[in-house]
Amino acid sequence: xxxxxxxxxxxxxxxxxxxxxxxxxxxxxxxxxxxxxxxxxxxxxxxxxxxxxxxxxxxxxxxxxxxxxxxxxxxxxxxxxxxxxxxxxxxxxxxxxxxxxxxxxxxxxxxxxxxxxxxxxxxxxxxxxxxxxxxxxxxxxxxxxxxxxxxxxxxxxxxxxxxxxxxxxxxxxxxxxxxxxxxxxxxxxxxxxxxxxxxxxxxxxxxxxxxxxxxxxxxxxxxxxxxxxxxxxxxxxxxxxxxxxxxxxxxxxxxxxxxxxxxxxxxxxxxxxxxxxxxxxxxxxxxxxxxxxxxxxxxxxxxxxxxxxxxxxxxxxxxxxxxxxxxxxxxxxxxxxxxxxxxxxxxxxxxxxxxxxxxxxxxxxxxxxxxxxxxxxxxxxxxxxxxxxxxxxxxxxxxxxxxxxxxxxxxxxxxxxxxxxxxxxxxxxxxxxxxxxxxxxxxxxxxxxxxxxxxxxxxxxxxxxxxxxxxxxxxxxxxxxxx
Amino acid sequence: xxxxxxxxxxxxxxxxxxxxxxxxxxxxxxxxxxxxxxxxxxxxxxxxxxxxxxxxxxxxxxxxxxxxxxxxxxxxxxxxxxxxxxxxxxxxxxxxxxxxxxxxxxxxxxxxxxxxxxxxxxxxxxxxxxxxxxxxxxxxxxxxxxxxxxxxxxxxxxxxxxxxxxxxxxxxxxxxxxxxxxxxxxxxxxxxxxxxxxxxxxxxxxxxxxxxxxxxxxxxxxxxxxxxxxxxxxxxxxxxxxxxxxxxxxxxxxxxxxxxxxxxxxxxxxxxxxxxxxxxxxxxxxxxxxxxxxxxxxxxxxxxxxxxxxxxxxxxxxxxxxxxxxxxxxxxxxxxxxxxxxxxxxxxxxxxxxxxxxxxxxxxxxxxxxxxxxxxxxxxxxxxxxxxxxxxxxxxxxxxxxxxxxxxxxxxxxxxxxxxxxxxxxxxxxxxxxxxxxxxxxxxxxxxxxxxxxxxxxxxxxxx
Numbered sequence: 001x002x003x004x005x006x007x008x009x010x011x012x013x014x015x016x017x018x019x020x021x022x023x024x025x026x027x028x029x030x031x032x033x034x035x036x037x038x039x040x041x042x043x044x045x046x047x048x049x050x051x052x053x054x055x056x057x058x059x060x061x062x063x064x065x066x067x068x069x070x071x072x073x074x075x076x077x078x079x080x081x082x083x084x085x086x087x088x089x090x091x092x093x094x095x096x097x098x099x100x101x102x103x104x105x106x107x108x109x110x111x112x113x114x115x116x117x118x119x120x121x122x123x124x125x126x127x128x129x130x131x132x133x134x135x136x137x138x139x140x141x142x143x144x145x146x147x148x149x150x151x152x153x154x155x156x157x158x159x160x161x162x163x164x165x166x167x168x169x170x171x172x173x174x175x176x177x178x179x180x181x182x183x184x185x186x187x188x189x190x191x192x193x194x195x196x197x198x199x200x201x202x203x204x205x206x207x208x209x210x211x212x213x214x215x216x217x218x219x220x221x222x223x224x225x226x227x228x229x230x231x232x233x234x235x236x237x238x239x240x241x242x243x244x245x246x247x248x249x250x251x252x253x254x255x256x257x258x259x260x261x262x263x264x265x266x267x268x269x270x271x272x273x274x275x276x277x278x279x280x281x282x283x284x285x286x287x288x289x290x291x292x293x294x295x296x297x298x299x300x301x302x303x304x305x306x307x308x309x310x311x312x313x314x315x316x317x318x319x320x321x322x323x324x325x326x327x328x329x330x331x332x333x334x335x336x337x338x339x340x341x342x343x344x345x346x347x348x349x350x351x352x353x354x355x356x357x358x359x360x361x362x363x364x365x366x367x368x369x370x371x372x373x374x375x376x377x378x379x380x381x382x383x384x385x386x387x388x389x390x391x392x393x394x395x396x397x398x399x400x401x402x403x404x405x406x407x408x409x410x411x412x413x414x415x416x417x418x419x420x421x422x423x424x425x426x427x428x429x430x431x432x433x434x435x436x437x438x439x440x441x442x443x444x445x446x447x448x449x450x451x452x453x454x455x456x457x458x459x460x461x462x463x464x465x466x467x468x469x470x471x472x473x474x475x476x477x478x479x480x481x482x483x
Numbered sequence: 484x485x486x487x488x489x490x491x492x493x494x495x496x497x498x499x500x501x502x503x504x505x506x507x508x509x510x511x512x513x514x515x516x517x518x519x520x521x522x523x524x525x526x527x528x529x530x531x532x533x534x535x536x537x538x539x540x541x542x543x544x545x546x547x548x549x550x551x552x553x554x555x556x557x558x559x560x561x562x563x564x565x566x567x568x569x570x571x572x573x574x575x576x577x578x579x580x581x582x583x584x585x586x587x588x589x590x591x592x593x594x595x596x597x598x599x600x601x602x603x604x605x606x607x608x609x610x611x612x613x614x615x616x617x618x619x620x621x622x623x624x625x626x627x628x629x630x631x632x633x634x635x636x637x638x639x640x641x642x643x644x645x646x647x648x649x650x651x652x653x654x655x656x657x658x659x660x661x662x663x664x665x666x667x668x669x670x671x672x673x674x675x676x677x678x679x680x681x682x683x684x685x686x687x688x689x690x691x692x693x694x695x696x697x698x699x700x701x702x703x704x705x706x707x708x709x710x711x712x713x714x715x716x717x718x719x720x721x722x723x724x725x726x727x728x729x730x731x732x733x734x735x736x737x738x739x740x741x742x743x744x745x746x747x748x749x750x751x752x753x754x755x756x757x758x759x760x761x762x763x764x765x766x767x768x769x770x771x772x773x774x775x776x777x778x779x780x781x782x783x784x785x786x787x788x789x790x791x792x793x794x795x796x797x798x799x800x801x802x803x804x805x806x807x808x809x810x811x812x813x814x815x816x817x818x819x820x821x822x823x824x825x826x827x828x829x830x831x832x833x834x835x836x837x838x839x840x841x842x843x844x845x846x847x848x849x850x851x852x853x854x855x856x857x858x859x860x861x862x863x864x865x866x867x868x869x870x871x872x873x874x875x876x877x878x879x880x881x882x883x884x885x886x887x888x889x890x891x892x893x894x895x896x897x898x899x900x901x902x903x904x905x906x907x908x909x910x911x912x913x914x915x916x917x918x919x920x921x922x923x924x925x926x927x928x929x930x931x932x933x934x935x936x937x938x939x940x941x942x943x944x945x946x947x
């Protein structure tokens with residue numbers, strides 16, 4: 001089917017993103033920080049993240065605890081009918097997070113979950129999941145925490161594990177894994193919520209985000225469609241404004257939940273999982289819009305042991321793209337602030353701000369005119385660059401994104417089931433026909449009108465791949481610029 | 484490549500969570516426990532865990548009681564057949580202590596091989612067979628008697644459980660029917676009606692030819708269990724004794740001569756020598772609201788098997804059996820000859836079926852009929868014409884059927900380029916394994932269309 005496509009659309013030799021396997025468990029952690037610090041002698045030798053005390057951390061993060069009074073939610077009918085509960089607890093059974101309801105009122109339930117886990121551990125075994133009709137219970141034991149999902153969705157166990165890993169990483173990104181472990185080594189009974197005020201909101205948002213956005217499912221990032229020249233201009237504006245700054249690891253520009261460009265220190269790549277956490281942080285923190293912020297941030301896949309420091313700001317009043325400059329130096333706020341000003345000036349001069357605004361507003365709706373009358377929607381993931389593209393939602397999915405996501409999740413699950421992976425999965429129901437296709441270079445998930453013949457579907461897919469190939473330099477970041 | 488170990492049973496137990504127990508007397512709740520070698524503390528611990536899981540899951544108001552627990556080393560399946568009664572089966576995912584990566588590999592493979600829907604079906608079957616002969620658990624007012632009966636049934640039953648060869652057919656638990664032409668079918672009907680009207684004690688009758696059901700007068704759900712029992716246990720055991728001469732006198736010149744006459748295989752198996760009736764098995768049918776008790780009398784001649792369901796309050800006498808035999812035997816022999824003749828005409832020579840021809844499994848939810856060209860025999864021996872992998876993929880498709888609506892189609896291409904197709908329409912399910920490498924989606928969907936036309940004539944598949 002793909003004979004006419006020589007290089008898979010969107011594929012390049014070099015990628016700024018670490019490529020992912022499906023259901024990457026985010027297990028592999030590197031220790032990039034030490035490496036960077038040792039190669040570039042850091043001005044401040046004193047860099048004891050782990051000892052920074054609680055108050056300091058709370059100050060330095062910009063999160064404000066929302067004081068919304070939790071209603072008296074206990075185990076009500078409304079509570080039990082939630083489609084997905086997420087619980088986080090310590091190994092000792094102390095509540096840390098519950099997606100719905102007040103943790104203190106649910107303390108007994110956390111107790112039960114801890115008992116179950118330790119009961120099964122006592123016979124040298126590990127609990128993985130429980131299934132009861134439409135309700136599934138998935139356990140992830142990730143020392144020193146226990147994460148539990150209770151869901152009535154159609155997602156697979158693997159998909160839930162991925163989601164729980166994201167929650168774990170969200171917590172690590174605030175505390176670092178080293179600190180998290182140390183806390184429990186010192187006091188098993190520690191109430192972690194004291195350190196996580198405001199983080200609940202991030203986790204809440206992450207969960208909603210990961211349910212709606214296919215990027216989590218695919219382990220990939222969507223790029224803002226921009227002409228290649230514009231994207232190059234933006235990257236070079238960032239490089240030329242920052243190349244004098246030591247220890248700057250990543251510069252990330254994003255808008256509308258899509259990546260515009262990623263400039264990186266040579267040798268270092270960013271994992272999509274880390275980038276998703278950054279997207280989540282930007283999206284969930286309204287306060288970032290008003291001022292420049294300076295925030296410590298641990299990227300668990302990059303280095304779970306320590307913090308990067310981020311200068312976070314929106315480009316300008318008239319351009320809602322967010323720029324993050326991530327460094328290992330903890331006190332270069334002003335240097336980076338100046339660099340940001342230079343970047344904005346250059347972009348303004350190069351008319352890049354308008355180009356970004358235009359790309360955000362124009363929904364790229366012309367794709368349907370490209371001769372795919374029966375094609376409703378699709379996801380195209382280029383594996384080698386961990387990027388994907390999806391057209392804007394059209395009918396009938398514009399009103400039921402959740403159903404479309406269910407369809408994609410089911411297809412993804414079929415292709416990537418750990419037990420019996422597949423090369424191709426086609427399903428036809430009264431609602432739609434779905435083709436999911438996994439090749440060496442790309443993954444494609446496409447939904448069609450339910451009665452489309454297989455011949456027409458294959459023809460469409462061939463044409464679609466050509467179409468993506470033709471526009472690949474606009475739809476994907478094909479370069480992986482470095483400082 | 485590591486050799487795979489087979490699925491094996493870790494434990495199997497039945498308990499009633501409401502039997503009041505004092506501290507230290509938890510053992511009383513347990514009605515049956517296998518293996519007996521597990522220490523009482525272990526038994527209590529295991530039951531305690533299940534109770535904990537039941538309570539925990541109920542908090543979230545699931546659509547059905549808990550079905551399964553997955554852990555690293557084991558898979559536990561639950562079935563609540565009657566209020567407060569739980570049947571639990573635990574399967575080992577590994578038999579060996581895990582220390583090296585290679586062994587973990589086996590574990591992973593076994594874990595993937597154990598499909599909840601398949602083994603849950605196996606668990607349910609075990610209860611239904613028990614209920615068929617021993618009535619409901621609830622009907623026992625005295626737990627001690629119940630415990631004895633459960634042991635009588637489950638000890639041998641669990642030994643014969645073919646865990647390794649369980650597959651999608653266990654989910655269907657279907658019946659193979661033999662389609663006949665009108666005339667032959669009417670002859671079978673006449674035979675049955677004649678017997679039923681001559682002997683009012685006979686409430687219902689079922690008629691089988693070899694492994695195929697021709698007529699059944701009882702509810703399909705009951706027949707399902709009886710069919711499995713007949714095909715899986717009773718008939719194979721008898722065919723063996725027939726072949727060995729068995730209860731027949733050995734001095735008859737040809738062993739086949741003996742078979743020219745019908746005989747009872749439950750009840751008085753040798754009428755000529757019988758002085759007493761022997762023990763006639765009793766079973767319970769649940770088609771109506773309340774369980775109804777019947778004597779289960781199986782009569783066999785040549786390849787035909789006739790099951791008589793005789794009212795439970797009848798007083799059976801040896802005379803009754805002798806009379807029945809005299810009436811039935813000649814008619815049945817003639818009837819079987821007719822059926823055999825008809826079948827001989829229908830048989831398509833098996834050489835037409837090439838190795839690479841598509842293999843399929845068909846199941847009709849309405850009459851529980853199934854047909855399989857994947858399984859070469861009825862013995863659950865793992866004698867297959869397609870890969871086990873393909874069979875498992877079929878069960879994967881079955882699991883997701885409910886999400887796709889009443890009519891749907893799934894076409895999957897495996898990592899080694901085989902294709903597995905599932906089609907659902909009109910309460911019928913059709914699964915096909917195609918071993919055609921290098922085929923395209925279009926070719927496969929055409930091939931499936933052809934197969935539906937040739938094999939399932941007259942069954943309307945919705946375009947979707």
